[in-house]
Amino acid sequence: MSIPARLIAFYLPQFHPIPENDEWWGKGFTEWTNVARAKPLFKGHYQPRLPADLGFYDLRLPEVREAQAELARNAGIEGFCYYHYWFGGKRLIERPFNEVVASGKPDFPFCLCWANQSWSGVWHGAPNHILMEQTYPGPEDWRKHFLALRNAFLDERYLRVDGRPIFVILRPMELPNVSSFIQEWQELALQIGLPGLHFVAHLLHYEPTWDYRSQGFDSCVVVSHLKVFAWSARELFLGANKNGSGRNLTRFRAGSNGNASKVELREWLWRRLRSSLGQFSNVRLYQHALPYLLDGCTEQPGVYPCITPNWDNTPRSGVRGFVLHESTPELFRVHLRDALTLVQSRPMKQRLVFIKSWNEWAEGNYLEPDKKFGHDYLKVVREEVSV
Secondary structure (H helix, E strand, C coil), X not given: CCEECEEEXXXXXXXXXXXXXXXXXXXXXXXXXXXXXXXXCCCCCCCCCCECCCCCCCCCCHHHHXXXXXXXXXXXXXXXXXXXXXXXXXXXXXXXXXXXXXXXXXXXXXXXXXXXXXXXXXXXXXEEEEEECCCCCCHHHXXXXXXXXXXXXXXXXXXXXXXXXXXXXXXXXXXXXXXXXXXXXXXXXXXXXXXXXXXXEEEECCCCCCCCHHHCCCEEEEECCCHHHHCCHXXXXXXXXXXXXXXXXXXXXXXXXXXXXXXXXXXXXXXXXHHHCCCCCCEEEHHHHHHHCCCCCCCCCCEEEEECCCEECHHHHHHHCCEEECCCHHHHXXXXXHHHHHHCCXXXXXXXXXXXXXXXXXXXXXXXXXXXXXXXXXXXXXXHEEC
């Protein structure tokens, strides 16, 4: 039985060339550059991952943005959450979203996530090489930032909770004087006729106990796709979970007569051997990661779950990447159902479930159709979620 919910998919706009990327990575660089040159790092590794229906698209084309919206809408996704980049007045890869706002098309809801982190070479082995530094000049920059987004906030398509536009902050703890920032933006929102903004703190698996409400946030979204990589072998075998979110672990083991534990042991030995030989070993089976993908999420109002269809950032990061191996649409269905269960008792307007992501192809993290699975992940969403 499908459950009504509001699914919002994070959306990466880095699928068109910009002068900065031309300078840093070479002429014509986009996210597709990394996707197309990806290589498998072990037997059975699903790389390269190639797009199906939409091909190697360019987000400067309005017909591409329309096609994306149609796919998402038909699957029951309510809107996109565009990553937004603001570096003390400097914006990057802003063209697709600016054109969505200016043109009024596609007629598909959206909100914004301020990705407030420096761009560096960390995933390329050069963590001290800063390409674009995230700075926080202070109150005057806060006002300029808000005014740059004014038209978006007033757009009828902008996603809201209780009439207030949703604004996600990717690294809330890195924003100095975050409570003052939020207070300033709330006052600016009132000045342009809005009832305020709905601020969402984006928290990682090791941050869910941070008191976001005391800092002025209305809610949080907890993202735990890398949690399984932090567990020791003993914790994985025993299903230890300090936050008590090992719901799926019992489900998988109860019907397997211990086979799951044997598989985990075999996978752990395989990783140890590869690591000892200097080979890539940052791999976990998606099925084994399921108990941890919603770690830190609770039924408490204001805590929004984030679901992850797949993860493999080796196209971008090479041997420094992490791989959730052998994700399938049916395993994703289990994950989605668990997330929907967490929100089903809430009022409809508060049943937000974020998806990471719609189109993070260089992180193997997407719902768009690919050559292997086609529309199967989107079909799962359509079957499990009623709008």
